[in-house]
Amino acid sequence: MTAWRIGWSRGMIELRQSFSNGADLVSHFLWPVLMLVALYFLRDREFAGTGILLGTLALPSILGMNAAMGMVSMSQQLTADREDGTLLRAKATPAGVQAYLVGKVVSVAGGLIADLAILLVPGLFLVDGLAFSLTSLLTLVWVLLLGLLATLPIGAILGSAFPSARAQGLVQLPVLAMIAISGIFYPLSALPGWLQVVAQVSPIYWMGLGTRSALLPDATVVVEVGESWRHLETVAVLGAWAVLGLLVAPVLLRRMARRESGSSVAIRREKALQRVG
Amino acid sequence: MRYGATDVLHDVSFAVGPGEVLALLGPNGAGKTTTIEILEGFRMRSAGAVTVLGVDPAHGDEAWRARLGVVLQSWRDHGKWRVRELLAHLGRYYAPYATATTVRPWDADELIELVGLTDRADHKLKTLSGGQRRRLDVAIGIVGRPELLFLDEPTTGFDPAARYAFHALVRRLATDLHTTILLTTHDLDEASKLADRILVLSDGRVLASGTPDELTRQIAGRDEVRWRIDGTAYEELTGESTAFVRDLFTRYGDAVQDLEVRRARLEDAYLALVGEGR
Structure with a gap:
């Protein structure tokens, strides 16, 4: 119980820190602003003669993609915290690892929700043709919550599996590849059949579909696979990822924490210094 | 204790009593850090029996962990946190383990003053100098008022004044607060100034042990x-x-x-x- 309470306050402190220093603020605002600029130029372009504007399709998709990127920040932060000894410090503290993980989920999820708001709020004014209502807000909430449950454990698994911040860079490649084919920038129905199958395994596609279902008028469903928002399938796929992740992540995280010691942190630090030098 | 096929510790046997300061002295690679990591429960041993505060460190629970303080060779963690913020936060983990005789945690401001960081209390950790960071590490190590404190190479990189202040702090922890302290060092002068007993380690073996006086008589x-x-x-x-x-x-x-x-x-x-x- 204590670990949850301390973990929560730990997450809130980290969240506040990430919104009160220059470098982090830039990373919070840079991508949303670039995306908004891209949306601005897309706003009058039409998708394949359907009368639906590309910018309208893209905003909810980007929202879903950004939410899925929480996976990458989770993984990066775990690796960084392992490299600088934050995790070892948690291990040296009673109930520290548990509170650390709670704190990490709070700060990553909190940062993500803030980032989504930074994109969505101006986006609603910039892009025409969205259907924003109480229902869409509710859909958005369950899609994002389920999406975070599905993707944050995957991020934790990746973060505990990769030994160094440099290896972390490699994690980004498959994630970027998944994003490219996940119907974020171009509807999935316009892709070749086999790519559609691959894309529909990834949680990123389903989070994008879910956010589109929340924010787009019902008429736009014609560009989706099967011309349906497929809410049941969304719940099934994201739910399956969440269950899998929540089963596997604690095992890997425990193993990762068990292996931490002063010497393992020192070895990694030396390697990191060699890279710099 | 072994890594792969190489044994790194052989027949390292010793006991430390309550309130005692024991120094593990030896050159780099002697096995000091390995020994201390086994005692901290951070590393599993391949053979032998170890009891720390009545518990095998391999199976120590959170209540056991709360009675220990750990200061490793180097920390770079929590760079974005501020000194007081981090000490106050880490102190909260120990609050459930307060007893009638031991107030836990240590008040953050009192502790900051004790290690001489009052003027840095609201600065971020990454702006601290090496010596200041080390003193903060010690403060974090004792924020839960540990019964047993591990100090791994505590004064590496200190200037003489910082070293003197640090030695005074360690002696105060031992005499006034009856903290049992286990420290590693490759500095003989430091070991003989701080420790009640010294254990000389080399190549994973205990070469000699005793009070500084006994050692002088024994080996010198x-x-x-x-x-x-x-x-x-x-x-x-x-x-x-x-x-x-x-x-x-x-x-x-x-x-x-x-x-x-x-x-x-x-x-x-x-x-x-x-x-x-x-």
């Missing part, structure tokens, strides 16, 4: 005597330098010139001991 037994007769230089190592010199004068009388007697020093003995062990 021999004084060095130099003299000249008719221009020829002589040198002798002896445990009984006074008797040896008396004998020298009885035999050669006034012919003995340039007599020098150098008392055995713990430092020479330590270097000889560690050198032999290599």
